[in-house]
Amino acid sequence: MxxxxxxxxxxxEFQKPVFAVAGGLTDFRKRYPEKNSCELTMDAMRMAxxxxxxxxxxxxxxxxxxxxxxxQFADHFGDQLLAAAKIHDYLxxxxxxxxxxxxxxxxxxxxxLSACQAVASGYADCVPVVGWERMDEVTTKVGxxxxxxxxxxxxxxELGWMYAAYYALMAKRYQLExxxxxxxxxxxxxxxxxxxxxxxxxxxxxxxxxxxxxxxEMVSDPxxxxxxxxxxVGAAVLILCDEKVAYELSDNPVQITACCGGTHTLRTxxxxxxxxxxxxxxxxxxYKNYFSGDRQDWPGFSSFLAARMAAYLAYHMAGIKDxxxxxxxxETHDAFTISDIQTYEDIGLRPYGxxxxxxxSGEAFFEGALPTNLSGGLxxxxxxxxxxxxxxxxxxxxxxxxxxxxxxxxxxxWTRYGKTKPDDFRNLQVEGAKRxxxxxxxxxxxxxxxxxxxxx
Amino acid sequence: MTVKLxxxxxxxxxxxxxxxxxxxTWYHMxxxxxxxxxxxxxxxxxxxxxxxxxxxxxxxxxFIPPRVDCVDCWxxxxxxxxxxxxxxxxxxxxTYPGELFRAKPPVPLxxxxxxxxxxxxxxxxxxxxxxxxxxxxxxxxxENPTNTILDLAWVPA
Numbered sequence: 261m262x263x264x265x266x267x268x269x270x271x272x273e274f275q276k277p278v279f280a281v282a283g284g285l286t287d288f289r290k291r292y293p294e295k296n297s298c299e300l301t302m303d304a305m306r307m308a309x310x311x312x313x314x315x316x317x318x319x320x321x322x323x324x325x326x327x328x329x330x331x332q333f334a335d336h337f338g339d340q341l342l343a344a345a346k347i348h349d350y351l352x353x354x355x356x357x358x359x360x361x362x363x364x365x366x367x368x369x370x371x372x373l374s375a376c377q378a379v380a381s382g383y384a385d386c387v388p389v390v391g392w393e394r395m396d397e398v399t400t401k402v403g404x405x406x407x408x409x410x411x412x413x414x415x416x417x418e419l420g421w422m423y424a425a426y427y428a429l430m431a432k433r434y435q436l437e438x439x440x441x442x443x444x445x446x447x448x449x450x451x452x453x454x455x456x457x458x459x460x461x462x463x464x465x466x467x468x469x470x471x472x473x474x475x476x477e478m479v480s481d482p483x484x485x486x487x488x489x490x491x492x493v494g495a496a497v498l499i500l501c502d503e504k505v506a507y508e509l510s511d512n513p514v515q516i517t518a519c520c521g522g523t524h525t526l527r528t529x530x531x532x533x534x535x536x537x538x539x540x541x542x543x544x545x546x547y548k549n550y551f552s553g554d555r556q557d558w559p560g561f562s563s564f565l566a567a568r569m570a571a572y573l574a575y576h577m578a579g580i581k582d583x584x585x586x587x588x589x590x591e592t593h594d595a596f597t598i599s600d601i602q603t604y605e606d607i608g609l610r611p612y613g614x615x616x617x618x619x620x621s622g623e624a625f626f627e628g629a630l631p632t633n634l635s636g637g638l639x640x641x642x643x644x645x646x647x648x649x650x651x652x653x654x655x656x657x658x659x660x661x662x663x664x665x666x667x668x669x670x671x672x673x674w675t676r677y678g679k680t681k682p683d684d685f686r687n688l689q690v691e692g693a694k695r696x697x698x699x700x701x702x703x704x705x706x707x708x709x710x711x712x713x714x715x716x
Numbered sequence: 717m718t719v720k721l722x723x724x725x726x727x728x729x730x731x732x733x734x735x736x737x738x739x740x741t742w743y744h745m746x747x748x749x750x751x752x753x754x755x756x757x758x759x760x761x762x763x764x765x766x767x768x769x770x771x772x773x774x775x776x777x778x779f780i781p782p783r784v785d786c787v788d789c790w791x792x793x794x795x796x797x798x799x800x801x802x803x804x805x806x807x808x809x810x811t812y813p814g815e816l817f818r819a820k821p822p823v824p825l826x827x828x829x830x831x832x833x834x835x836x837x838x839x840x841x842x843x844x845x846x847x848x849x850x851x852x853x854x855x856x857x858x859e860n861p862t863n864t865i866l867d868l869a870w871v872p873a
Contacts, residue, residue, distance in 0.1 A: 293733040294733045339738070401814055401815040402815045404813075404814035404815065405817075414746075414748065415838065415865050416838050418817075418865050418866050419839065420810040420814065420825060425808055425810040425813070425825055429827050429838065430806070432807055433806035436806070436848055477811075478809070479811065480811065480825070481811070527838070529827060529835045530779070530781065531836075532835075554848075561827070561836075
């Protein structure tokens with residue numbers, strides 16, 4: 261049982277406002293032997309500085325930077341310790357200080373949090389956050405065992421060496437407690453792969469039906485291959501500044517009004533029952549009849565306390581009362597269809613037990629109340645782990661800057677990555693989007709960050 | 717002085733783009749430390765857990781996986797033998813495991829609830845198909861132990 265003391269739920273504060281001015285991505289691929297990790301981060305950095313309408317040249321930008329944050333999930337995959345030093349040098353930032361952040365799948369989100377802390381405290385005023393992962397130097401099966409090294413190696417990894425299996429255990433329990441139809445889960449996979457068709461950056465776009473997903477081969481019952489995220493190679497860059505530098509660089513910076521993190525046990529097994537931590541849009545009444553029948557535990561295997569904790573802090577910090585109403589765009593860490601449904605509840609889009617309604621109502625879709633994962637997400641577009649949380653925020657930034665078209669529509673971008681724009685290409689810019697959110701997530705919910713961005 | 721290479725080489729996998737193969741053939745030790753007692757217990761057919769020794773601690777239930785130090789009050793814990801019976805809290809069948817898995821798939825994975833234990837240990841069924849709430853009993857790999865968590869498995873009770 262976790263009992264919060266008075267200090268535990270303190271709402272974080274930024275001493276100075278933090279702004280995002282630019283973002284850059286590579287495309288994401290299963291294998292990318294043409295470029296090494298240094299080159300990939302350079303491509304993402306170039307896009308951030310040269311293609312975001314900044315008012316400076318790369319050389320002038322480099323002269324403004326005073327701290328860097330690097331984001332790579334696994335030295336196992338990169339097979340290069342201190343890779344950040346190599347990349348920092350390659351990007352021309354020596355001898356400035358830097359830090360490399362590691363929190364599993366949430367490494368990208370935590371790196372942005374670290375950069376926010378640097379800017380908000382006044383330690384730095386211009387900070388590139390650089391994320392990458394190269395997962396193509398081992399077979400997929402070895403890759404899966406590397407990833408499963410991020411489960412508990414004493415008590416859990418040996419049981420399959422496969423993260424999807426650890427999520428499948430949660431999925432089964434969620435289905436028992438909440439009766440979510442497999443069709444609803446499949447709709448998430450269909451949706452995100454569909455949106456991935458309209459972005460030149462995506463690795464696994466495709467037109468699928470719910471039937472295709474359901475009939476697909478099992479990885480670990482009930483999760484099919486098409487319900488699991490991709491394994492990618494690629495990079496992402498987000499540039500954070502204080503207010504003064506933000507406006508020197510850009511005419512339309514976006515403010516980061518909250519960036520907060522939560523955690524929970526690496527082993528799902530160790531999650532003891534506790535009272536539900538309520539979000540601003542919930543009361544005791546919301547869960548009056550929650551614990552009944554098979555539902556006796558919270559967070560149990562159906563919910564992520566880390567996500568609830570991150571959302572609790574971020575919503576209070578950014579003044580979010582009702583996320584579906586107050587947010588215009590959302591990127592979730594859709595590593596698996598089931599974890600997406602669980603996350604909808606953890607971040608208060610629906611009360612616990614009702615996550616399916618967020619998909620079934622159409623709210624999660626483009627032109628719905630809160631379009632979610634228009635980027636294609638981890639299922640459709642990418643999961644180059646260290647880049648993922650940054651990729652999400654780059655996509656949110658462009659939406660809030662009304663630049664989605666600029667970075668997804670031009671034929672030149674599609675040909676840059678050797679792709680053909682589909683004939684039925686759709687512009688997925690959310691009209692008038694003012695406030696966005698991204699959830700970065702590790703383990704079976706060991707670390708989660710929640711970042712809120714707002715148009716100024 | 718002339719330096720002579722030892723004759724080994726990195727195999728060329730692709731000329732353009734150039735990709736080579738690095739071999740890794742060494743072993744990596746894994747240190748169980750204070751938790752080793754648990755794995756020794758499995759080899760002797762015993763399921764061991766830990767319990768906080770501090771009478772003022774808020775948590776007096778048993779932990780499996782064990783903790784040598786209490787998570788809530790940081791006092792030392794004591795080892796206790798736990799009756800090797802439980803119920804299936806959740807399950808899956810893994811058909812596509814990762815590289816290092818020591819069993820041929822499909823394998824039914826389970827999380828087990830044990831009376832008096834506050835955790836829900838991840839494990840697998842050696843025989844039978846799991847169902848929610850199914851009573852199961854532990855079986856131990858005492859003959860040919862793997863020295864890993866796989867030495868513990870469950871069968872219908």
